[in-house]
Amino acid sequence: MLELVDVWLRAVGPLGYLVLAAAAMLEYLAPPFPGDTVALLGGAYAAGGQRSLLLVMIALTAGSLVGIAATWRFGLALGARLSTFPAERRVLGLPVARLQAAQVLMRQRGAWLLVVNRFLPSFRAMVFIAAGAAGIPLSRALLLGGVSALAWNALLVSVGVALGENAERIDTFFSTYRHAALGAVGALVVALLLRWLWRRRRS
DSSP: OHHHHHHHHHHTGGGHHHHHHHHHHHHHHSTTSOHHHHHHHHHHHHHTTSSOHHHHHHHHHHHHHHHHHHHHHHHHHHHHHHTTSOTTOEETTEEHHHHHHHHHHHHHHHHHHHHHGGGSTTTHHHHHHHHHHTTOOHHHHHHHHHHHHHHHHHHHHHHHHHHOSOHHHHHHHHHHHHHHHHHHHHHHHHHHHHHHHHHHHHO
């Protein structure tokens, strides 16, 4: 699949920057979409002189900001309705009571989640849905999320530059990263759960 995306991006010429922006946006709106892999290709093109490194970064970051704003607005609309739902109802597959608890947590400790969100595969969109539902201002979500997106995009593009125009190596790298990151996130969740159970037992 990556090879087909590679061929298509090369064929569309300057419109490739819009494709890079759209891929970064879809990474938030449809998390299974391989937007990060496309960003790696952008770095590889910059290394080969086929794309401007600056324009690649601008396109990726602009697309990320649009995705952040869209998911935040969805969360804002959802948050306004949560109080009208019964606690046992499920929204987005989760009980309303749990979502309301997430609202409180986001208000108390949401800043660091917004900053690190781009480094959490498959959870990025949920962070900004929660931010909107918790009433965190859009300007704050865009600022902190934008910093995270800029850092992540810079890392991806740098890796793409280092790997060069080799789609197979890029695909292998990203697959390895995704598994490692998901494993790290899983380990963190287990550690936090064990800590909570230990504190509850002591109390």
